[in-house]
Amino acid sequence: MVPNLTVLAGDIDRLQLELSDAFQLAVKIIVGVFLFGIALDTHLEDFRDVLRRPFVIGAGLVAQFVVMPALTLLLTLALDVRGSVAIGMILVVCCPAGNFSNLLTYRARGDVALSISMTTASNVLAVLVTPIAIAFWCGLNPAADGLMRDVSIDTGDMVVEVALLIGLPFAAGLAVAWRWPAISAGARRFVEPAALVLLLLIIVAGTAGQASRYLEYVGVVALAITLQNALSLAVGYATGRGLRLPPAGVRTMTFELGVRNTGLALVLALGFFADLGGVAFVAALWGLWDVTTGLVLATWWKRRATSAPPVDAAPVG
Numbered sequence: 001m002v003p004n005l006t007v008l009a010g011d012i013d014r015l016q017l018e019l020s021d022a023f024q025l026a027v028k029i030i031v032g033v034f035l036f037g038i039a040l041d042t043h044l045e046d047f048r049d050v051l052r053r054p055f056v057i058g059a060g061l062v063a064q065f066v067v068m069p070a071l072t073l074l075l076t077l078a079l080d081v082r083g084s085v086a087i088g089m090i091l092v093v094c095c096p097a098g099n100f101s102n103l104l105t106y107r108a109r110g111d112v113a114l115s116i117s118m119t120t121a122s123n124v125l126a127v128l129v130t131p132i133a134i135a136f137w138c139g140l141n142p143a144a145d146g147l148m149r150d151v152s153i154d155t156g157d158m159v160v161e162v163a164l165l166i167g168l169p170f171a172a173g174l175a176v177a178w179r180w181p182a183i184s185a186g187a188r189r190f191v192e193p194a195a196l197v198l199l200l201l202i203i204v205a206g207t208a209g210q211a212s213r214y215l216e217y218v219g220v221v222a223l224a225i226t227l228q229n230a231l232s233l234a235v236g237y238a239t240g241r242g243l244r245l246p247p248a249g250v251r252t253m254t255f256e257l258g259v260r261n262t263g264l265a266l267v268l269a270l271g272f273f274a275d276l277g278g279v280a281f282v283a284a285l286w287g288l289w290d291v292t293t294g295l296v297l298a299t300w301w302k303r304r305a306t307s308a309p310p311v312d313a314a315p316v317g
Contacts, residue, residue, distance in 0.1 A: 012082050012084055012085060012217050012220055012221075012277075012278040012281070027263070027266060027267055027270065028165065028267050030263065031165055031261075031263040031264055031266075031267050032165065032168070032169040033169070036169040036170070036172055036173040036176075053114070053117070055243075056114070056243055056245070056249075057114075057117060057118055057121055059239065059242075059243055060118055060239060060243075060253055060256060060257070061118075061121060061122060061125060063235055063236070063239045063257055064096075064097070064122060064256070064257050065094070065122075065125070065129055065133060067235060067239075068093050068231075068232055068235055068257060069090060069093050069094055069133055069137045070137075071231055071235065072089050072090055072093045072137070072228060072231075073090065073137050073140055073141060075089070075224070075227060075228060075231065076089055076090070076141050076144070076224075077141060079223070079224055079227075081143075081221075081224050082143060082220075082278065083141070083143035083144045083145075083146060083147040083276075084147060084273070084276040084277070084278030084279050084281075084282075085220070085221055085224060085278055085282055086138070086141045086143055086144040087138055087144045087147060087148065087273065087276065087278075087279045087282075088221075088265075088269065088278060088279040088280070088281065088282025088283055088286070089224060089225075089228055089282060089286075090134060090137045090138050090141070090144065091134055091265050091268060091269060091273075091279060091282075091283060092228075092260050092262055092265045092282065092283055092286045093228070093232065093260065094129075094130050094133040094134045094137065095126065095130055095260045095261045095262070095264050095265045095268075096119070096122035096123045096125070096126035096130065096166075096260070096261055096264070097118060097119045097122045097123070097255075097256045097257075097259060097260065097261065098119075098259055098260060098261035098262065098263065098264075099119060099261075100259055100290075100291065100294065101115060101118075101119060101255040101256050101258075101259040101294075102115050102116055102119055104255045104259060104294045104295070104297075104298040105251065105252045105255050105256075105298075107295075107298040107299065107302055108251045108255070108297070108298040108299075108301035108302055109248060109251070109301065109302055110248045110249070110251035110252040110255065110301075111245075111246075111248040111249045111251070111252040112252075114249055114252045114253075115252045115255065115256060118252070118253075118256040119256065122256070123166055123170060123261075124170075126162065126166060127159070127162055127163045127166055127167055128159060130158075130162050131155050131158035131159045131161075131162055132155060132159075134158070134268075135148070135155045135158075147276060157272075158268065158272060161267075161268065161271060161272075162264075162268070165264060165267060166264070217278070217281060218285070221278075221281065221282055221285060222285075224282075225282065225285055225286050225289055226289065228286075229258065229286070229289055229290060229293055230293075232257055232258040232260070233254055233257070233258035233293065233297065235257055235258075236253045236254035236255065236256060236257030236258045237250060237253070237254045239253050239257060240252070240253030240254060251301055254297070255294065255297075255298070258290075258293075258294065259290055259294050260286075260290065262283055262284075262286050262287030262290055263287065265283040265286070265287075266280060266283045266284055266287065269282075269283045
């Protein structure tokens with residue numbers, strides 16, 4: 001059993017984030033741009049790919065939305081983290097894959113087509129699954145469940161929020177990609193990296209004045225975030241190997257399960273857990289650590305890969 005972290009956690013459940021409405025609106029806009037960027041890189045062929053490889057993609061989605069939340073629940077219980085930390089960990093892992101996973105897959109010489117198809121499928125599914133999954137898995141952790149009851153989370157409201165955050169920008173991106181493919185092809189190379197940089201800058205700018213308050217809690221959540229991120233990558237890798245995917249497919253599955261849309265998690269944390277600063281704190285740190293480990297792993301795989309161009313399709317169906 002891992003040493004009890006409750007004492008170390010102090011009063012993180014009472015941590016208050018003093019963030020302006022403008023900051024929260026900016027984060028929502030940037031997350032919308034992320035989803036818009038994913039859609040710009042999505043084509044009808046990607047949806048067909050889901051139908052051509054239903055077992056592979058279906059197994060990946062089960063690992064993403066069932067296996068990982070279950071393991072995360074066990075991790076929160078084993079570490080005995082405070083309720084807000086548990087909610088934050090479960091919130092992140094119940095979010096779909098982020099478009100950053102596509103960039104990492106490309107860099108690692110992975111199966112780009114499978115990555116885009118998985119990201120597309122997980123984001124479509126997340127509109128309904130993510131809010132329900134958050135409520136369900138948090139309800140199985142006593143500390144998290146107690147706080148969830150205190151803040152009176154309405155799952156229906158969260159479904160609407162996720163639908164708007166994912167559905168509208170995703171639909172707009174698909175429309176642009178279909179109507180103006182040339183513009184889409186040029187824009188998608190800049191939209192995703194620009195959105196990532198802007199999100200990081202906004203988070204840093206919005207919290208800079210309160211940095212000293214947050215630094216004292218880094219040690220509280222560092223172990224939990226590190227273990228959860230490592231677990232996510234490991235489950236992704238094991239899923240790819242278990243499905244007997246080629247090396248490119250294994251790399252793809254690793255990133256699809258290991259890299260989450262922490263921007264969406266942060267928006268949900270700010271929108272529904274405003275009185276529980278620990279939730280947003282976990283989501284923000286998870287995102288920073290996620291980017292770091294993803295880039296390191298993708299770079300390592302890139303160096304190990306042959307000089308052949310990235311694989312665009314896996315032979316498994």
